[in-house]
Amino acid sequence: MKSPAPLSRLKRRARLLARRESLPLHAALDRIARDEGFATWSLLHARSVAEAPRRAMAPDLAEGEVVLLGARPGHGKTLLGLEILLKAARANRRAFFFTLECTEAEARARIRRLAPDDADLWTGIEIVSSDEISAATIIGHLLSAPRGSVAVIDYLQILDQQRRKPPLFDQVAALRDFARTSGIAFCFLSQIDRTFDSAVRPVPGMGDIRLPNPLDVTLFSRAFxxxxxxxxxxxPAVPLNPLPPR
Incomplete structure (x- = not known):
């Protein structure tokens, strides 16, 4: 189901419909909701309210910053990552989505659902979808990108899944160094270990990042x-597990 248009715009349409067809406002609201793919206005309203916090949570990334965004599957990390890119695009910053997880068409469809009325905005986000994505290919792709650009990488644990690619630690370190010199900000989406128990803590933390291979998490300036x-x-304050020799 698509994300509804902004509530203010839909309410305006409902008021015009109510006046034009002499309908009670609640009936006009329900009709507008059905046009948007919802059975009733209350369901549409609930969906919009549920999505608003995610948009508000999207952090601003400073030039050259490297952050991590972690969550279990189905808890919205990819959508929040895309919201970060949309927020960057609204600020006239170049935005890039590097994904080893989904196709370009799937990524484009997700972005379109987040900003259905801003085609000029979401079409400007560049999507790179390939099994060959690594720190080297990302850096090569971004060499001509301006300072202040924002790149989201989907996702951390797949970067070195193929043995022919450098270790995860080396790739993240290379991207951190590139971020510092280029002024491009990076956000890594990350899996969370299955041992995380929300009954103990409401949200995961650094100790819950799934790390099949060693990684110094102090390479990240912030983590969400x-x-x-x-x-x-x-x-991040200290490494989570021993680092390989360099």
Missing amino acids: FMHDGRIGFET
């Missing part, structure tokens, strides 16, 4: 974690 509509924030 999501679960059941809540978001937590941490500043």
Whole structure:
């Protein structure tokens, strides 16, 4: 189901419809909701209210910053990552989505659902979908991107899944160094370990990042974690596991 148009715009349409066809306002609202794919106005309203916090949660990324965004599957990390790109695009910053997880068509459809009335906005987000994505290909793709550009990488744990690619630690370190010199901001989407228990803590933390291979999390300047509509924030302090020799 698509995301509804802004509530203010839909209410305006409903008032015009009510006047034009002499309908009670609640009936006009329900008709507008059906046009948007919802059975009633209350369902449409609930969906819009549920999505608003995600848009508000999208952080601003400073030039050269490298952040991590982690969540279990189905808790909205990819959508929040795309909201970060849309927010950057609204600020006239170049936006890039590097995905090893979905096709370009799937990514484009998700972005379109988030901003259905802003075609000029979401069509400007560049999507790179390939199994060959690595730190080297990302850096090569962004060499001509202006300072202040924003790139989201989907996702951290797949970067070195193929043995022919460099270790995860080396790739993230290379991207961190490139971020500092280029002024491009990076957001890595990340899986969370299955051992995370929301009954113990409401949102995951640094210790819950799934790391099949060693990684120094102090390479990230900030980390955000999501679960059941809540978001937590941490500043990395120490490595989570031993680092490989360099």
